[in-house]
Amino acid sequence: MPKRSQFPDEQSDDGNFNRQEDAFRDWVRADGSSAYPAIAGRYHLYVCYACPWAHRIIIARELKGLQDAIGMTAVDPWRDDRGWAFRDGDGFSADPINDFQFLSEAYHATDAAYRGRFTVPVLWDKETKRIVTNSDDDLLRMFNSEFNAVARHPELDLCPVDYLDEIDRLNAIIYDKVNNGVYRAGFASEQAAYEKAVAPLFATLDALDDHLSRQRYLIGGRLTETDIRLFVTLVRFDAVYHGHFKCNLRRIVDYPALGAYLRDLYQHPGIADTVRIDHIKTHYYATHTEINPTAIVPVGPDLDFTTPANREHLA
Incomplete structure (x- = not known):
């Protein structure tokens, strides 16, 4: 077929x-x-x-x-x-x-x-x-x-020149294995292609969880564009990628460091207001009809990004 x-x-x-x-x-x-x-x-x-x-x-x-x-x-x-x-x-x-x-x-x-x-x-x-x-x-x-x-906040530098090489290096990994990795799994039309995407996705999430168990942000002890790039995938993961894209080895909430890191970024001033889980779920479940032919949007999962992250002590 x-x-x-x-x-x-x-x-x-x-x-x-x-x-x-x-x-x-x-x-x-x-x-x-x-x-x-x-x-x-x-x-x-x-x-x-x-x-x-x-x-x-x-x-x-x-x-x-x-x-x-x-x-x-x-x-x-x-x-x-x-x-x-x-x-x-x-x-x-x-x-x-x-x-x-x-x-x-x-x-x-x-x-x-x-x-x-x-x-x-x-x-x-x-x-x-x-x-x-x-x-x-x-x-x-x-x-x-x-x-x-x-700009109202010109002093904020999300891409400091001292960390540019590391930002570019980690951006490339996160894009290939995580940001685009969930799509390569979700849009795969053959079993082998799906499995080829899922394995490095979770290997990278495992490595990031270990990395973030020792420091608050990904690079240089400060918020950078690399954190923003990772955040947008993490905040969608349990709501759509875990089920809809079959990235279901683990949820982000199952990762001690990644889960807390996601909440920490969500609670950063200004970020929570940019997150629309209703828009996210409507788009993925209702418009990807090749993946979800019924276009039914699930009522769950029950997500709470407001519980304390307790990451201030990390370097």
Whole structure:
């Protein structure tokens, strides 16, 4: 019996999920060296609270205090074959900038010949009326430094130069084995491809649990972008990846250090307000119909990220 895949253009013949590359990667520069200067009010961010890649940028915008400088609109977490849609609802809304009905309109306004998948986040330039970038990797760095002149918290450095090599090294591991690893397991269309993704996922989680048993944050004793990158997967893990994506060797709550670390980050000022478990569960369970044909959204699990983390004593 032929097997359907969530994104057939990103599925190999052997059942592996191979994520597409980001389509637009221009940069906003504070020094004026690009076509996009760092001006307050010029750019608008399109996101989805359900998407972990977009969630990273929502957190960075919140922590850096860029809410007044960069507007933001969230799409409906329920997605069909037309892609992300702008609708009014609880935590999402119609597009106030371009009156787009679908995010695809932003992509086609930028490149009429674009034929890839329409992804969030998107940074839109209101002056040139095109997408600057849909790369969350680049946006994390831009929001960290290029908009400091218009940020409420310019002193916060999520990517300190002294730790850049270690940040890049650990980012690559976490992306490959954890952030994208859960997707390679969940979207696998063959048993071997699924098992090939699950084994390194849990080996990496085991290693991270050991690492975090000795220090509060991943790198340098301070919050960095690497913590944000890991957080967005951990906060979704027990709610959707454990069951929906069959990543069920262990839950995050079963890890002593990782579980406490997740609660510690959730309780960091500004982060809890960026987490919408309702959006997350609606998106994964109701729109991945190749995985969950009934589109039934489970009522559980009962998650509590507010209990004390007790990690302040760690280095």
